[in-house]
Amino acid sequence: MQKLKMAAAILMSTSLLFGCSNSDNSTSAQKEKEKLPVKEGSEKLDEVALKYREYALSEIEAFVKETETFTSAVKTGDIEGAKETYAPARMHYERAEPIAEVFGDLDPKIDAREGDVPEKEWTGYHRIEKGLWIENTTKGYEQYAEQLMKDVNLLRAKVETVDVTPELLITGAVDLLNEVSTSKVTGEEDRYSHTDLYDFAANVQGAEKIYLLLKPSLMEKDQALSEDIQKQFNSVFGLLEQHKIGEGYKAYTELTKPEVKQLSQSIDALAEPLSQIGVVTEET
Amino acid sequence: MEKNSQNNTDSSLRRISRRNVLKAAGIGGAGMLLGASGIGSFLTSTGNSMTKDETDNNFIPFYGKHQSGIITDMQDHIYFVSLEVTAESRQDLIKLFKDWTNAAAALTEGKGVGEASGKSYLPPKDTGEAAGLSPSNLTITFGVGPGLFVKDGRDRFGLQRKRPKELKDLPLFPLDSLDEKWTGGDICIQACADDLQVAFHAVRNLVRIARGKAVIHWAQTGFQRTKQADLKKETPRNLFGFKDGTVNPDLHNQKELNEQVWVQPEDGTSWLAGGSYMVVRRIQMYIEVWDRSSLRDQEATFGRLRESGAPLGQKHEFDKADYQKKDENSEPVIPMNSHMRLAHGKGQNQILRRSYSYTDGMDPDTGSLDAGLLFICFQRNPDKQFIPMQERLAKQDKLNEYTVHKGSALFACLPGTHKGGYIGETLFS
Numbered sequence: 175m176q177k178l179k180m181a182a183a184i185l186m187s188t189s190l191l192f193g194c195s196n197s198d199n200s201t202s203a204q205k206e207k208e209k210l211p212v213k214e215g216s217e218k219l220d221e222v223a224l225k226y227r228e229y230a231l232s233e234i235e236a237f238v239k240e241t242e243t244f245t246s247a248v249k250t251g252d253i254e255g256a257k258e259t260y261a262p263a264r265m266h267y268e269r270a271e272p273i274a275e276v277f278g279d280l281d282p283k284i285d286a287r288e289g290d291v292p293e294k295e296w297t298g299y300h301r302i303e304k305g306l307w308i309e310n311t312t313k314g315y316e317q318y319a320e321q322l323m324k325d326v327n328l329l330r331a332k333v334e335t336v337d338v339t340p341e342l343l344i345t346g347a348v349d350l351l352n353e354v355s356t357s358k359v360t361g362e363e364d365r366y367s368h369t370d371l372y373d374f375a376a377n378v379q380g381a382e383k384i385y386l387l388l389k390p391s392l393m394e395k396d397q398a399l400s401e402d403i404q405k406q407f408n409s410v411f412g413l414l415e416q417h418k419i420g421e422g423y424k425a426y427t428e429l430t431k432p433e434v435k436q437l438s439q440s441i442d443a444l445a446e447p448l449s450q451i452g453v454v455t456e457e458t
Numbered sequence: 459m460e461k462n463s464q465n466n467t468d469s470s471l472r473r474i475s476r477r478n479v480l481k482a483a484g485i486g487g488a489g490m491l492l493g494a495s496g497i498g499s500f501l502t503s504t505g506n507s508m509t510k511d512e513t514d515n516n517f518i519p520f521y522g523k524h525q526s527g528i529i530t531d532m533q534d535h536i537y538f539v540s541l542e543v544t545a546e547s548r549q550d551l552i553k554l555f556k557d558w559t560n561a562a563a564a565l566t567e568g569k570g571v572g573e574a575s576g577k578s579y580l581p582p583k584d585t586g587e588a589a590g591l592s593p594s595n596l597t598i599t600f601g602v603g604p605g606l607f608v609k610d611g612r613d614r615f616g617l618q619r620k621r622p623k624e625l626k627d628l629p630l631f632p633l634d635s636l637d638e639k640w641t642g643g644d645i646c647i648q649a650c651a652d653d654l655q656v657a658f659h660a661v662r663n664l665v666r667i668a669r670g671k672a673v674i675h676w677a678q679t680g681f682q683r684t685k686q687a688d689l690k691k692e693t694p695r696n697l698f699g700f701k702d703g704t705v706n707p708d709l710h711n712q713k714e715l716n717e718q719v720w721v722q723p724e725d726g727t728s729w730l731a732g733g734s735y736m737v738v739r740r741i742q743m744y745i746e747v748w749d750r751s752s753l754r755d756q757e758a759t760f761g762r763l764r765e766s767g768a769p770l771g772q773k774h775e776f777d778k779a780d781y782q783k784k785d786e787n788s789e790p791v792i793p794m795n796s797h798m799r800l801a802h803g804k805g806q807n808q809i810l811r812r813s814y815s816y817t818d819g820m821d822p823d824t825g826s827l828d829a830g831l832l833f834i835c836f837q838r839n840p841d842k843q844f845i846p847m848q849e850r851l852a853k854q855d856k857l858n859e860y861t862v863h864k865g866s867a868l869f870a871c872l873p874g875t876h877k878g879g880y881i882g883e884t885l886f887s
Binding site: 344443446447450452453 | 544577579580671
């Protein structure tokens with residue numbers, strides 16, 4: 175599934191970079207998107223898209239900064255320092271995932287989990303995570319830290335080029351929650367550090383940002399839907415709050431099965447009304 | 459008979475079935491079918507009345523005095539779900555039942571839920587996997603559990619004073635080995651249909667509608683032999699190979715149904731009049747152990763002959779059991795600890811059995827087949843019917859050597875409703 179998603183992302187990124195929206199390799203999904211009825215009120219939506227772009231860029235910027243701290247710790251052999259910065263740094267990436275993931279070549283380099291890519295090509299956060307938590311070492315991982323920093327800097331440069339459209343936002347909001355449903359809830363994301371709840375929270379925060387930006391338009395179109403979405407966000411954040419320790423979150427392995435089920439079902443309860451957020455593109 | 463007794467909805471109100479819509483649209487191969495009755499069916503379809511076609515024969519109205527799926531002839535499949543309510547307000551709960559009522563009425567007519575908006579930038583309202591399928595005798599039956607009235611000491615929805623005294627967790631019976639993952643629930647949905655995809659589609663869409671208001675607590679599919687496989691329409695056999703459901707109230711006898719199945723206005727819970735209590739037990743069978751017991755043992759366990767289903771000492775399935783009859787050693791022909799004798803008791807407790815077999819692949823703990831019975835029965839009063847019966851069975855039934863009760867729940871199945879009303883209306887008004 176992850177691979178499929180990457181393949182789709184690669185297709186998308188090429189067409190975005192070269193602006194070849196009519197080329198043969200544009201997917202049917204893309205064609206569908208182009209037909210979205212964004213006409214009236216589209217100015218307002220374009221504004222929202224711009225604001226979202228600012229948000230995503232600031233998250234990526236913070237990601238660059240904290241990745242610097244993380245990779246320096248790895249390179250200087252500071253295991254504890256690296257472990258401490260690992261999860262909080264990733265949160266910025268996870269919040270901005272709808273944009274960060276657009277680059278199908280960079281996303282796996284930064285964020286692939288073991289088995290997502292051939293062993294030889296496996297780099298990035300999770301590779302170092304395994305070293306830190308399984309082997310309890312940074313030795314031999316300096317090169318991965320080096321490479322990670324390069325890739326993250328490249329990402330920073332590339333995100334400038336992303337054309338943030340209202341459609342990207344609308345699909346992005348639900349995609350962030352689908353991310354939670356398919357890989358965070360299962361505890362697969364951070365399988366060595368068990369810091370999945372950080373990623374979980376960040377994805378939901380990223381989705382909420384999109385909702386908040388679209389909220390004024392949504393309130394005009396469907397107030398009840400907007401209120402329902404807000405209520406469900408509150409409920410998810412309420413559950414996450416229960417698993418907080420200080421500034422951070424419990425290890426995922428400390429959650430009981432019923433707690434995991436509850437989190438998972440609360441995401442479904444949120445994502446269902448959130449999937450209707452596309453009504454903002456409807457002409458009035 | 460269900461159709462006759464419950465068909466008090468005007469057939470002209472039945473809207474266009476999925477199949478008719480497809481026919482009308484001439485989608486796929488359906489264009490060929492149009493030749494015979496096509497134009498006529500198209501015209502009458504647009505006039506909002508359903509023409510006589512194959513869907514007429516497998517459509518069971520959702521609206522009626524009683525909910526369908528109780529005295530309805532058993533369909534081939536069941537998809538049962540028990541839900542926990544997460545909604546916080548009474549308004550949300552009422553809205554849920556209203557939305558469910560509309561959806562259920564559409565589903566049983568073989569239609570999708572919601573309007574087909576055709577908005578490609580939104581997820582479709584209906585999930586689509588039953589498009590083009592016939593109603594398949596789909597029935598959807600809603601019940602409410604004790605947790606809807608009071609949960610953890612909280613009267614969440616202002617319903618506490620409406621809880622009937624009979625609606626409580628079933629007592630723990632001897633040998634019960636209940637697992638929380640198959641026990642209890644605030645609301646249940648029983649979807650029965652002659653096609654499992656149709657039943658699943660119904661449950662899936664109803665659960666989707668409930669998102670944010672209720673979550674699945676447990677779910678179980680079940681089956682019995684299909685109608686195609688049993689042309690003689692015999693009493694279905696359970697997975698032990700024995701006929702199950704021979705002793706049931708006469709579904710054509712209104713008096714008997716009122717005595718045994720339907721809650722009556724004088725029973726003390728007026729909002730439930732016309733409803734029925736539903737007991738659900740997930741009973742795992744020790745299939746492998748059963749398979750190595752002798753035929754004689756098996757028949758002594760049930761008190762019936764396996765082949766014919768006849769009570770021991772008799773010839774035919776529906777022969778009256780003679781519980782006094784002794785064999786040459788002066789032993790009762792129907793053993794004292796046989797399932798049939800204990801279930802019968804002194805003949806005072808009757809229930810309407812509507813059980814399905816289930817199989818959930820392998821039991822990961824033991825490596826045996828996880829198969830058994832999704833026991834379901836309906837009754838007017840569980841305190842007088844299922845509970846005393848199960849107390850006898852749990853203590854003495856020889857069948858207990860081969861079964862273990864893993865799941866249990868009691869629900870009050872709500873009375874039926876009419877078009878414009880909603881399921882649960884009597885409870886909330």
